[in-house]
Amino acid sequence: MVGGAIVDQKLTLHAPSVMGTSNPGRASTSLGGVARNVAENLARLGVDVAFLGAVGRDALGDELIARTSALGVDFTHVLRTDAPTSTYTAVLDPSGELVIAVVAMDRAGELSGDFLRARRLVLQGARVLVADGNSSEDTLRTLVDIAGERGIPVVLDPVSVPKAVKVRSVLRTRRSIHLVTPNREELEVLVERTVRESDLPSAANALHELGVERVWVRLGARGGFLSVEGEASWLPAFPTRVVDVTGAGDASLAGYLHALLLGASPEDAARSGHAAASLTLESEHTVSPLLSPRALRERLQGATS
Template identity: 45%
Template sequence: MALTEREREIVALLRTDPLLDAAALAERVGSTRAAVSVHLSNLTRKGVLLGRGYLLRAEASSVLVVGGAVLDAKVRTRVRPVLGTSNPGTFTATVGGVGRNIAEGLARLGSPTMLVAPVGDDLQGRTVVARTEAAGVDCRHVVTSPHPTGSYTAVLGDDGDLLVAVADMRATDELTVADLAVVPGLLGGVDRLVLDCNLQADVLRWLLTAAATAGIPALVETVSVAKATEAAPALDGSVPVHTVTPNVDELAAMLGRPVDPDPASVAAAAAVLHERGVEHVWVRRGAHGSLLSIARPGHPARVVLVSAPPTTVEDVTGAGDAMTAGYVHALLGGAEVVEAARFGQVVAALTCASPDTVRADLTPALVAAHLTPDAPSTEELSA
């Protein structure tokens, strides 16, 4: 829901003089103090005013992320893994969740970010919120779930590649539209919406509709093959979607048919999502980089291959979330989508080279130091 005309008038006055109180604002706009107090309350709920003293949200472009927040456990073998027996290895635990990871990545890159995610009324949930807030994310609107805080357990081989993962996402799986009633109001104070496919299809469609109504571009992060399959009905062409970010297997799951990994086949599959209202289909291809398919009304799709910069893989956990965070951050800064994809590829490579799901030292300067004109490079495919 966008700001009302009166709310925009009050915001303009507060940007000029942040010390104006409700009485002074009422006199300026020709209203009553009680009415202005209601407007101020609504602006706080929408995330435009931050706390007391009418501190305004920064004019920098901002983003709202709705999705999962969990405790991550990562187990990594020290030797080549052997199934069906015990393997020597290491264990680490940290905060995670696709939506939460994206939100932290955005905040560490300097984009003002709000997170709406479910956590249980338990120590794990309080830990997730505290650590996410410490990274700079606004967590005032997290949802308290009757279920325990979610968990994600990943088993990695000695080379850092994912072997298998198990996620308990009941808190997110059972979110309802009623649980997320705050979101349409928050959309009036942000510039982008990011959703992860841990959300049910009907909830996802409702959120996409709310974003379209507010005129806010929405990105959908597909999460996994299972979640992409469940979310596919939400992308039925009834509402526009700015970007969807599957890997090749997740793209196949959304279409309900196999997709060969070669660029021509991936591009053809992406065209089906364009027909379903998706403007940009950004397909992750691992070490081969990514394929970005761009649909413009009245024009054939533009297909661009974005290479992956060379990196030493320490841990792939969170790389896809990092790509999304980098892409959205670059778009918020005014980058064209291909440049945003290049930026995202570098953030993903930096994340793979770190043992952390979200690098604690992630900054725009770190990314810029690795974003040379040739790394990663792009190649356009002919139509």
């Protein structure tokens, strides 16, 4: 995993938000960052995973590394910086849906291409390489190049609309990419045009032409759209009682990767991702402490029974 590791600060409103004034609610703090979240989810699913990212040399950074390492994520290759550890502050409405979020994150951008090249042997020992859009464009391109030398599949998660621009720049170089995982708005950035749900097949084909093997578009409560070299599938979301949407996309990518490494078909891997997301949506934590291979199997079995 290459990308962001931050501290999440979540503020949940007791009532619908009223702009321009104080709102009553409750606060909680947890560990976050897309790449770190995916890494923790994978570790909870029993997958060996290493994290490469930048973390501040401060108390928050020490706690982030200690707690994530204790779950089985290898932080040996993390870059410690003198800048503060990054933070993500989210305001959620009473139903758990995101109202607004503020990210104070520039540490992941400090991972240069030289940093990754110095760890080439570590990267080339991976079965899959995953990077999020918190990484710099130079980092993303270098990662894809290193992976290409050994034919290692690469997964890119755009993270957000502004950060999808960096992923778009990498895709324009027509490097081989195993999977990109945008939502519809991020997909619009990648293909540089408005994309309605009816346009998803053509937008995915545009990315296939750039060398992307699989395009998995997250559609929230409506499920997801998966295109594998032009073969499209619409996959419904699992029935879920939503407590908090934070981290659901990260869990879905981890569920996909877990199944992929076990040899699952693209559709079954995506279904595994939806199952992992549903478990996370039902938790107030960014990464559900209940996530496990058994919990994932039971959720998948429950959906088909």
